[in-house]
Amino acid sequence: MDEKLIRDPYNPLRYPLLIVISGPSGVGKDSVVQQLQKQNYPVHFVVTATSRPPRPGEVHGVDYFFVSDDEFEALIRNAELLEHAIVYGQHKGIPKQQVREALASGKDVLMRLDVQGAATVKRMAPDAVLVFLSASSEEELAERLRQRHTDTEPQIQCRLQIAREEMQRLDEFDYVVVNQDSHLDETVDQVIRIIKSEHCRVHPRRVTL
Amino acid sequence: MDEKLIRDPYNPLRYPLLIVISGPSGVGKDSVVQQLQKQNYPVHFVVTATSRPPRPGEVHGVDYFFVSDDEFEALIRNAELLEHAIVYGQHKGIPKQQVREALASGKDVLMRLDVQGAATVKRMAPDAVLVFLSASSEEELAERLRQRHTDTEPQIQCRLQIAREEMQRLDEFDYVVVNQDSHLDETVDQVIRIIKSEHCRVHPRRVTL
Numbered sequence: 001m002d003e004k005l006i007r008d009p010y011n012p013l014r015y016p017l018l019i020v021i022s023g024p025s026g027v028g029k030d031s032v033v034q035q036l037q038k039q040n041y042p043v044h045f046v047v048t049a050t051s052r053p054p055r056p057g058e059v060h061g062v063d064y065f066f067v068s069d070d071e072f073e074a075l076i077r078n079a080e081l082l083e084h085a086i087v088y089g090q091h092k093g094i095p096k097q098q099v100r101e102a103l104a105s106g107k108d109v110l111m112r113l114d115v116q117g118a119a120t121v122k123r124m125a126p127d128a129v130l131v132f133l134s135a136s137s138e139e140e141l142a143e144r145l146r147q148r149h150t151d152t153e154p155q156i157q158c159r160l161q162i163a164r165e166e167m168q169r170l171d172e173f174d175y176v177v178v179n180q181d182s183h184l185d186e187t188v189d190q191v192i193r194i195i196k197s198e199h200c201r202v203h204p205r206r207v208t209l
Numbered sequence: 210m211d212e213k214l215i216r217d218p219y220n221p222l223r224y225p226l227l228i229v230i231s232g233p234s235g236v237g238k239d240s241v242v243q244q245l246q247k248q249n250y251p252v253h254f255v256v257t258a259t260s261r262p263p264r265p266g267e268v269h270g271v272d273y274f275f276v277s278d279d280e281f282e283a284l285i286r287n288a289e290l291l292e293h294a295i296v297y298g299q300h301k302g303i304p305k306q307q308v309r310e311a312l313a314s315g316k317d318v319l320m321r322l323d324v325q326g327a328a329t330v331k332r333m334a335p336d337a338v339l340v341f342l343s344a345s346s347e348e349e350l351a352e353r354l355r356q357r358h359t360d361t362e363p364q365i366q367c368r369l370q371i372a373r374e375e376m377q378r379l380d381e382f383d384y385v386v387v388n389q390d391s392h393l394d395e396t397v398d399q400v401i402r403i404i405k406s407e408h409c410r411v412h413p414r415r416v417t418l
């Protein structure tokens with residue numbers, strides 16, 4: 001921080017937060033974000049840009065920003081992506097402009113990212129608040145992946161191996177919340193508590209992009 | 210910190226917190242602590258030691274630890290007080306042993322201190338969580354002091370001057386919570402959110418005394 005910043009309760013300035021919900025595959029990141037959306041929790045929910053074509057029912061600007069390959073490459077070239085990755089051969093990434101605009105309007109910004117992506121954001125925006133969602137045990141995580149019925153057993157074993165590696169990066173995060181099976185509401189409440197407490201810090205975080 | 214410590218969600222160790230509720234006179238510190246006690250919030254509420262005699266109805270070990278002048282001086286001599294002050298000619302202080310025992314049993318410890326005392330605790334225990342309670346304006350604080358009907362107007366002006374000086378020490382605190390008039394429940398909820406969020410830190414605070 002370039003200058004010493006202290007929150008003045010008599011003259012409160014609101015410093016909007018950049019909140020990243022992350023954690024291994026199967027841990028419940030989507031459920032947490034969806035629950036916050038259902039509650040109309042007052043944050044800007046980041047919309048990811050993708051170069052893949054929309055699927056039936058998907059709405060531009062709601063589910064994704066659908067952009068052409070050329071447009072996507074221009075975003076990369078101009079360093080206008082907060083984070084990007086290639087998923088199944090298609091580009092996915094988070095346009096900085098969207099985040100900048102929301103923060104400038106005083107709104108907190110919330111995004112859901114894999115562990116790798118969260119670490120990238122932390123490097124670009126050290127004042128981002130990184131929340132690592134975790135299962136209470138590897139057995140529970142395995143059980144959840146099996147209940148999704150989307151992966152074969154070898155795929156599940158592969159995801160668990162990745163989860164083990166992701167757990168090694170926990171020290172790059174700020175908070176860890178254990179999303180215990182069938183306690184989604186408590187997990188969401190805890191995420192909200194973290195956001196509200198961060199807004200009470202005497203030395204607020206300040207995100208610049 | 211001597212070693213890098215990371216909370217492991219698969220093998221959670223609980224690191225008890227030392228929480229200090231502070232702020233200017235009249236801001237509502239006592240009300241917040243009393244409300245937490247009424248809710249049976251699971252922390253150890255610190256009992257202050259004093260060398261003054263008990264008033265009618267006061268119970269040893271509940272309202273205060275009543276000790277003799279000699280006993281009090283022994284506590285000071287042996288550096289067994291976390292913080293102490295002379296109030297109206299009588300000693301008041303917080304015995305370390307009580308805090309140590311509660312922390313050792315895994316319990317969070319909560320105490321209410323004036324701003325000076327809170328800063329002393331932070332110097333002895335840098336990992337303590339310091340919460341500064343504030344009014345939303347100086348006018349509101351003045352109004353509250355008047356409503357207590359315990360001070361003359363010059364005394365109130367003196368308290369406001371001290372409050373101004375105490376506000377200058379805000380940067381020594383971790384969190385600031387504005388205790389808005391007639392929103393005590395929200396203030397108490399915010400204190401609880403801070404405690405619960407602190408328990409989710411990837412790099413937990415560790416208090417040693």
